[in-house]
Amino acid sequence: EPEVTQTPSHQVTQMGQEVILRCVPISNHLYFYWYRQILGQKVEFLVSFYNNEISEKSEIFDDQFSVERPDGSNFTLKIRSTKLEDSAMYFCASRADRPLDFGPGTRLTVT
Amino acid sequence: AQKVTQAQTEISVVEKEDVTLDCVYETRDTTYYLFWYKQPPSGELVFLIRRNSFDEQNEISGRYSWNFQKSTSSFNFTITASQVVDSAVYFCALSGGRRALTFGSGTRLQVQP
Numbered sequence A: 001e002p003e004v005t006q007t008p009s010h011q012v013t014q015m016g017q018e019v020i021l022r023c024v025p026i027s028n029h030l031y032f033y034w035y036r037q038i039l040g041q042k043v044e045f046l047v048s049f050y051n052n053e054i055s056e057k058s059e060i061f062d063d064q065f066s067v068e069r070p071d072g073s074n075f076t077l078k079i080r081s082t083k084l085e086d087s088a089m090y091f092c093a094s095r096a097d098r099p100l101d102f103g104p105g106t107r108l109t110v111t
Numbered sequence B: 001a002q003k004v005t006q007a008q009t010e011i012s013v014v015e016k017e018d019v020t021l022d023c024v025y026e027t028r029d030t031t032y033y034l035f036w037y038k039q040p041p042s043g044e045l046v047f048l049i050r051r052n053s054f055d056e057q058n059e060i061s062g063r064y065s066w067n068f069q070k071s072t073s074s075f076n077f078t079i080t081a082s083q084v085v086d087s088a089v090y091f092c093a094l095s096g097g098r099r100a101l102t103f104g105s106g107t108r109l110q111v112q113p
Helices: none
Strands: A005-007 A010-013 A019-024 A031-037 A043-050 A053-057 A065-068 A075-079 A088-095 A106-110 B003-005 B010-014 B019-021 B024-026 B032-039 B046-052 B059-061 B064-069 B074-079 B088-096 B107-112
Touching: A005 A088, A010 A019, A019 A031, A019 A088, A019 A106, A043 A065, A043 A075, A075 A088, B003 B088, B010 B019, B019 B107, B024 B074, B032 B074, B046 B059, B046 B064, B046 B074, B074 B088
Parallel strands: A010 A106, B010 B107
Antiparallel strands: A005 A019, A019 A075, A031 A043, A031 A088, A043 A053, A065 A075, A088 A106, B003 B024, B019 B074, B032 B046, B032 B088, B059 B064, B064 B074, B088 B107
16 A cells, blocks of 8 residues: 655754655645644645645744645655754655645754 | 643553543534544554534443543544554544644553453
């Protein structure tokens, strides 16, 4: 069964550095999402992407964040200048209809 | 705006007990979807069930059952004869209209042997 994949599984970075989190959604899916989960907290919506543009974004998704679908398969989340509070698990998800298929997550640790 | 409330932060039961996880939601949409996801200690999000707002039929899947009550805006989840492997955080979630999924804060279930 096809799955959403994410790389890396764990990324450690220093405050102020840029990071790119990568996702490969399921191939026939059209809607793509990023969510994050700070340790021990709820899963929070960041952004949704459809037809090569952002369709919805939350208040968390400020100018430090950007998303891109650089080719037909990858979907990336870039954080320009990481802060300590960006430390979290980042989940990519995709869907054709519903429900969302989530990737296994990338744990981002900002030191 | 849409909102999901899971009032139970943590529940602890002994194996073989039945347990119900509560979920109450708010939405102005007439068409919406409700979901339950399981997050085991390994961290991934595992889809359990989806319900649309027009389908109030309760569902049973093995030891799992779901009770959707539109009149009280609730979508409760019951595990019958709980097992240690059911220990996880369970999230209820809502998606209305074209909006992205909104999660509740989760209920941590600990099943003791």
